[in-house]
Amino acid sequence: MGNTCFALVDCNNFYASCEKLFRPDLKYKPVVVLSNNDGCVIARSAEAKALGIKMGVPFFEIKPLVLAHQITLFSSNYALYADMSHRVMQTLEEISAEVEVYSIDEAFIDLSGVKQNFELLSYGQSIQKKIKQEVGLSIGVGIGPTKTLAKLANYAAKAYPKTGGVVDLTDRQRQIKLMKITPVEEVWGVGRQLGKRLAELNIKTAFALACIPTFEIRKRFSVVLERTVRELNGESCLRIESIIPTKKQIVCSRSFGSSVTSLDSLEQAIASHAARAGHKLRQEKQKAKYLSIFITTSRFNPKHPYYNRSQGIQFLHPTDDSRQLIQAAKHGLKSIFRANYFYAKAGVMLTDFTPNHQYQYDLFNTIDTWRNEKLMKTIDEINLKTRHTLFFASEGINEPWQMKRRFLSPQYTTQWNDLLVVKG
């Protein structure tokens, strides 16, 4: 203890910044990125934040503001964000061998070795400069002796613009000073529910939480929060995890562009989710033994009755064959479908995985299995090159249930046809 040092790097307003990068004309303009289906706000540029647009609010609520201030809207373009994320992470990996990609726009870096040889604040600033130069995005850097404190430092880097986006929180007195003015819900691992329960005990700041004896936390809450408290007090409990763990579940779900009542449409949606899930599963090089599907009506509409059911199906043998997944999903759907409901969303979940290399082929089914795998591989390869031109008949095309993306930006970085044209 005492020698660990971590940095948390995250991209400012990541999705909005990605969109701005390819639209220099929007440099100082408010930009908002909408969730799938253009449902609600999931990213805002600094200018949009300044206009009071909150994270997560439904799009229709901000429509007046959008018109009044000429806010530019974007439907989420995950292909673009994933590619930009990749560039950021690669640049970070040039700096350090110990990088943990924590989310699409965040990474932890192990600075334990750096600590002896560099002044940490200027080291953080140099990372910031490098990302700006090589990728074009602004980042915040928080540095601390534990991951939780690095996160807290990153929070401070955002909350206090005077820091220039880099905060070194290795000093205990600085930690205490910051924790005393930080609401407890800003602590990594404390969400809404815990925040409420802690408030009832009059624990309202990060510092108040750090002062509770660990046995007390364990008794009243959980081992998870106990670890958080230890980390706030400088005891490092979480390491850098640079090896990406294999997935334990795969979920593919979408809200519909408009509500759906027929079994036919639900079948198409479910089939296309099952096919996507199968694709992801093959990418993971795993097979699944359990599939479950769910359908649900909107929980926001009090005029229509609420209905929400799921159904699981166990396979005899683990599979990654989309046709088998689709068949099982459709079968499951039939058992939970009820007519006369306005369905808003459907999804498919795969669990209970076996890695491909561990899977024992069925003795009497080897040839078939081999042929099926070959087919799936071919489909995946073609879809990779042509952006989903091959699909299963049961998926349907251009159906009303498919999602709305009215403000989609071009695929600047991933499709040749959409490459940015620089006019001379």
Next chain:
DNA sequence: TCTGGGGTCCTAGGACCC
């Protein structure tokens, strides 16, 4: 009219066993 999607981990409780 219009409210995202995809993950992980922990815990409590039931079934079952000796």
Next chain:
DNA sequence: TCTGGGGTCCTAGGACCC
């Protein structure tokens, strides 16, 4: 009348994260 005490495994649900 008397009414154990652990274990393990599984699942559903709840909390968190982005």
